[in-house]
């Protein structure tokens with residue numbers, strides 16, 4: 001009787017899961033293993049929102065495996081040690097895992113390969129399991145990754161995509177393996193009140209609804225802040241309850257300008273992953289340094305975190321983050337530009353705060369988007385500064401997004417909600433809305449001088 005282990009990491013699904021599919025095909029029995037990694041919690045990468053969402057994902061995975069005659073085996077501890085132990089205990093000769101892109105995942109993979117080999121077992125790593133196209137699958141001449149999105153996208157779009165795999169019909173699991181209880185969502189405290197639900201079934205339901213009723217308008221409405229007309233699939237992509245390759249296939253099959261625009265965003269995700277896979281230190285070091293000597297601004301940073309900068313559109317976005325553990329992409333751009341350019345505070349400060357709250361908080365997407373906005377990343381216009389007032393006028397013309405998230409301004413009609421300092425004397429104070437932490441022109445001048453542009 002042959003046995004294989006499928007070690008789940010960022011691929012918590014049964015559909016289109018290359019590691020699981022290969023394990024089921026290769027062996028008579030499979031151990032579907034998840035190791036709750038102590039170190040991830042210790043380094044602070046498991047804040048409540050993501051722990052709660054993960055608990056949903058593991059419960060859903062266990063349920064789906066049980067419906068196929070199996071179950072999820074959960075262990076707690078150091079993943080390499082636990083995976084080797086489980087493989088030995090089950091008599092498995094092979095462990096299957098999805099390739100990861102962060103330094104942590106790459107290091108884990110190297111150690112796991114060595115530890116299994118020392119025990120006479122094999123590690124098989126599945127490349128295009130987390131992204132649609134594996135990092136390194138398309139590269140520019142003479143380089144290991146693309147540093148600019150447009151040429152990457154040209155090649156990405158033309159590259160063949162693997163065909164999505166069906167969910168296995170049966171997953172026979174060896175008897176007698178000890179498993180910890182999967183963490184329960186209810187046991188996680190300190191989550192955002194409006195946090196979304198996780199799990200593969202929920203992800204598939206959302207994606208089906210998106211294809212039916214959302215994607216066709218995406219090209220026109222993805223920047224409509226109050227319209228909230230994006231897919232909200234990012235946490236499912238982060239935890240791998242949805243497969244990026246399957247999403248691309250099915251969106252392409254749906255066709256139309258909306259689907260094209262949606263697929264392009266999925267290519268952005270792949271783009272950032274291939275940058276991080278090639279340059280893992282971009283998670284903390286400037287990808288393209290500009291010699292920035294960032295300011296320390298405790299009061300400004302605290303106001304930014306609390307959604308009390310005095311700029312309603314920025315504050316609305318930050319409060320959406322606190323309430324939902326998620327923020328609209330336009331809000332993320334505005335909030336990040338405000339911190340890194342208007343306040344000229346280090347992007348790492350903002351990225352860390354986002355990672356504390358975002359349910360989709362992801363090293364590749366978060367750190368590299370922050371770097372993109374800060375101008376230390378892959379943006380070809382590193383010194384652009386988003387003006388929150390012109391952006392608000394464009395993407396929240398009636399002030400509805402501001403009124404939704406900033407209750408102090410709920411009774412201010414129309415676009416006036418974007419400029420509370422222009423309300424009649426004393427009105428802003430009466431409403432309890434804070435004063436501006438900085439004048440935009442002052443922030444702009446400071447930033448451009450720092451970058452040698454003034």
Ligand SMILES: Cc1cc2nc3c(=O)[nH]c(=O)nc-3n(C[C@H](O)[C@H](O)[C@H](O)COP(=O)(O)OP(=O)(O)OC[C@H]3O[C@@H](n4cnc5c(N)ncnc54)[C@H](O)[C@@H]3O)c2cc1C
Pocket residue numbers: 222230231232233234235237238262265266268269270272327328329330332333336354358360361362363365366367369370373
């Ligand atoms: C400062 C900043 C921080 C960010 N941090 C994260 C993060 O931690 N995790 C994360 O998944 N995304 C992050 N993003 C990218 C983007 O904002 C989110 O992916 C998106 O808002 C999620 O909403 P959605 O699923 O409705 O996206 P949709 O607009 O429906 O897009 C579909 C999918 O495409 C991908 N995508 C969309 N935009 C981007 C982008 N700019 N870069 C990479 N992938 C993208 C996401 O996986 C998303 O789910 C960040 C963006 C900025 C500006």
